Amino acid sequence: MYQRDYILRMIEQAGVIVGRVMHLARNKRMQEAIELLQQAMKEMLGLGSKLIGALSVKDLIALLSKDGELDSAKVLALGDLMKAQSELQREGGEEAAAQRTARKSLELLLIGREYDARGELREEFNRRIQEALDITGRAGLNEGILSRIVGYYEEQGSYAWAEDALFYRLEVLQGGERELEWRAAVEEGIRMYERWVLLEDTPLRAGGLSAEEAEEGLRTLRQLKITQSQ
Known part of the structure; x- marks a missing residue:
């Protein structure tokens, strides 16, 4: 029960942040939106946005794991935050960066889904994967x-x-x-x-x-x- 509550809390927290970020973006307050997103990545995941951009998905998976067990809540939350980051980059005219971020998010979610052996979070992963595929194409x-x-x-x-x-x-x-x-x-x-x-x-x-x-x-x-x- 505790694990399920933790996962839902992380997902909800990421959702609130994404909502605030996109509200700022819609109101042309892009710098504030970027700063809020960067702060959320640091506080929720312990990872700066530059580090997330620089690391491979394999390295991100390692950093989001403890004692060999992947923190699925953090993977889902990071997927949501990276989707928002991709949208901000696209709004700012950085199409190539937006695609790179979306592809990395897609790969992260696909691998995270494979770690969900019991399928408890399958719907959460599937929805995000499909959304990422809609953005990236093949x-x-x-x-x-x-x-x-x-x-x-x-x-x-x-x-x-x-x-x-x-x-x-x-x-x-x-x-x-x-x-x-x-x-x-x-x-x-x-x-x-x-x-x-x-x-x-x-x-x-x-x-x-x-x-x-x-x-x-x-x-x-x-x-x-x-x-x-x-």
Whole structure:
């Protein structure tokens, strides 16, 4: 109960801060909005905005963990604060910085979701991930994020979206010096389709895919694997 209360309190606190930040931004008080957001990051998470921007997501995960256990409340709160930061950057004409912040927030939330083994915060993570995806789109996402997005959609039962993300990932990896990564992605895709062809048609169709399309996708990837090996 204490853990649940702590998580809800952190989420609520971040929500209040974001509301105040965006109110200031709407009233053209951008500097005050930026300062309030920076202060919130420092007080709630113990991390300055410059440090958050400089660190990799892997390093952020380490800093938000204690004794090997990730503080999911802080991940969710940071995701909310980074979304607000991205919006402020966009309002200030810093489109590239806004996209970098949004992508980092997306990756952070995707990894945080994986740590939520019991699924107690699944809805909280899913909503934020979808909002982040709406902002970032797929262009410019690195291979690690794309891989997690495929898994995210599959777990959601959004099979058509998972298929689309998989083939986009393969397109990103094709050519150049990333053949081993491409091959690994093809193998992952084959295993994914092998899971899907065992499903009933009803859940597949609910996820935007038919049994015939799943079988066709499996044949396509198996053929890609054979062709690449020749």
